[in-house]
Amino acid sequence: MTSLTGSIKPQSQQDVYNDPYFKSLIKRSLRYLSTGYPVHFTGPSGIGKTTLALHIAKQRKRPVLLINGNKDLSNEDLIGAYTGYRRKKLNDNFVRTVHKIEENISEEWVNGRLYEAVKEGYTVVYDEFTRSQPETNNLFLSILEEKILPLYGTKRTESFIDVHPDFSIIFTSNPAEYAGVYQSQDALLDRMVTLPVEYMDEEAETAIVMKKTKISEKKASAIVGFVNRVRGLCENDVASLSLRSSIMIAQVVERYNIKVKGDNSEFQDVCTDITLFPLQACSDETESLEELKEKILVECKEV
Numbered sequence: 581m582t583s584l585t586g587s588i589k590p591q592s593q594q595d596v597y598n599d600p601y602f603k604s605l606i607k608r609s610l611r612y613l614s615t616g617y618p619v620h621f622t623g624p625s626g627i628g629k630t631t632l633a634l635h636i637a638k639q640r641k642r643p644v645l646l647i648n649g650n651k652d653l654s655n656e657d658l659i660g661a662y663t664g665y666r667r668k669k670l671n672d673n674f675v676r677t678v679h680k681i682e683e684n685i686s687e688e689w690v691n692g693r694l695y696e697a698v699k700e701g702y703t704v705v706y707d708e709f710t711r712s713q714p715e716t717n718n719l720f721l722s723i724l725e726e727k728i729l730p731l732y733g734t735k736r737t738e739s740f741i742d743v744h745p746d747f748s749i750i751f752t753s754n755p756a757e758y759a760g761v762y763q764s765q766d767a768l769l770d771r772m773v774t775l776p777v778e779y780m781d782e783e784a785e786t787a788i789v790m791k792k793t794k795i796s797e798k799k800a801s802a803i804v805g806f807v808n809r810v811r812g813l814c815e816n817d818v819a820s821l822s823l824r825s826s827i828m829i830a831q832v833v834e835r836y837n838i839k840v841k842g843d844n845s846e847f848q849d850v851c852t853d854i855t856l857f858p859l860q861a862c863s864d865e866t867e868s869l870e871e872l873k874e875k876i877l878v879e880c881k882e883v
């Protein structure tokens with residue numbers, strides 16, 4: 581991606597998204613959404629997909645709803661359900677010797693998270709949608725294809741509600757997670773505009789680490805450089821060595837006043853603790869933990 585040019589240092593999320601790469605991605609995404617197509621951001625964990633999706637969602641000037649995909653997410657959670665009974669009791673003891681009790685029992689409907697969003701035209705960010713079960717994601721097929729939200733199994737008199745014309749969805753996913761997981765994802769993927777999100781350059785990552793942790797630019801840049809060098813050791817792209825790892829290291833060293841220096845054993849420990857497991861996930865199985873630790877230490881000592 582293009583780097584953040586010029587002498588102006590990015591200081592805020594706004595500035596990060598002023599980078600030409602993000603500017604263009606945001607503009608294109610808003611156009612697809614306004615034309616009625618959902619957008620799908622895909623890329624490795626911790627790269628900034630959710631933050632970008634929420635940033636774009638906010639620009640649409642409609643209420644924003646964030647849904648996190650997971651295997652327990654059910655149609656009921658999304659559509660709504662009759663969740664119990666409401667009992668109304670009227671005690672009439674106007675005449676002391678006569679007790680009149682009137683009971684009125686009715687089932688109570690509670691709207692699911694999507695119900696309101698579909699009806700009122702919210703912008704939904706459906707994070708990690710590939711983690712949900714196919715039956716749950718089928719609901720989204722109806723929304724995208726027929727522009728209705730079916731009210732399956734809800735005993736409601738109407739069998740669906742129409743999708744509001746302003747309703748839109750931004751999906752996010754991690755490609756390492758959806759390879760062949762559920763077939764139904766393919767039908768959904770077919771109906772959205774999938775945009776890969778690239779790693780930010782080091783300058784942009786440094787700006788974000790500074791903003792999130794209040795650490796100095798010099799330290800933030802050293803930490804980001806270290807994390808990116810460790811990511812360079814990966815054999816596959818399952819890595820979650822990203823912005824998130826840099827933020828974690830920066831937060832800990834800042835809070836406990838740990839010197840950001842390669843020969844400081846406390847700094848070495850933090851670097852190893854935070855990057856060893858993700859590095860193992862993206863490395864050959866033949867490499868032992870000790871070997872990976874050694875590699876991390878080599879990079880850490882460069883700081």
Ligand SMILES: Nc1ncnc2c1ncn2[C@@H]1O[C@H](COP(=O)(O)OP(=O)(O)OP(=O)(O)O)[C@@H](O)[C@H]1O
Pocket residue numbers: 592593596597623624625626627628629630631632752753754788791792823824827
């Ligand atoms: N533009 C940004 N401004 C400020 N912080 C950001 C920005 N982009 C990402 N971050 C921060 O970086 C971290 C990772 O970002 P985010 O959760 O958006 O990544 P993700 O790709 O959605 O990760 P996952 O796939 O694991 O959900 C978060 O702490 C987030 O707050």
